[in-house]
Amino acid sequence: MFRDHQELDVTVIRVASVGSQVDADGGGTGFIDQVKHPSWWDEDTAPPRAGDRLHVVVLDASRDVPRFSALRKDIDIARRLRARRDGA
Numbered sequence: 704m705f706r707d708h709q710e711l712d713v714t715v716i717r718v719a720s721v722g723s724q725v726d727a728d729g730g731g732t733g734f735i736d737q738v739k740h741p742s743w744w745d746e747d748t749a750p751p752r753a754g755d756r757l758h759v760v761v762l763d764a765s766r767d768v769p770r771f772s773a774l775r776k777d778i779d780i781a782r783r784l785r786a787r788r789d790g791a
Contacts, residue, residue: 704731705764708781708788713771715755723751725759725771732768735759739772 705711705727713725713733722736735751739762742748751757759771760781772778 705733705761705769707761707764708784709761709764710778710781711759711761711771713757713759715751715753715757718751718753724768725757733759733761733771734766734768735771735773739770739774739777741773741775744774 711733712728714728715723715735716726716732717724720737722734723740725733725735727733735757737743740751742750757773758778759773760778761769762772762777763770
C-alpha cells in the first residue's frame with residue numbers, strides 16, 4: 704500500500720511513550736517513532752496528541768506497521784531520492 708519515500712498527510716490516533724500511531728488519508732495506518740516527531744528535537748513544538756494532523760514521509764514501508772517520519776529533514780531527503788529515482 705505505501706511506498707518508501709512517499710509523502711502523506713496523516714492524523715494521530717494514539718500516542719504512547721515510544722511514538723504515535725497514525726491513520727493516513729486514503730487509508731492505512733503507520734507509526735511515527737518519538738524521535739521522528741519534531742517535538743523530540745524542538746522544545747517549542749508541542750508533543751503529538753490524538754487528532755493532530757501531520758505531513759509525513761514513509762521511511763520503511765516493508766515493516767508490519769510501516770514507519771513514518773514527520774521531520775522536515777527526512778521529507779527533504781525523500782524528495783531528493785525521488786527526484787534522483789525519477790531522473791529529474
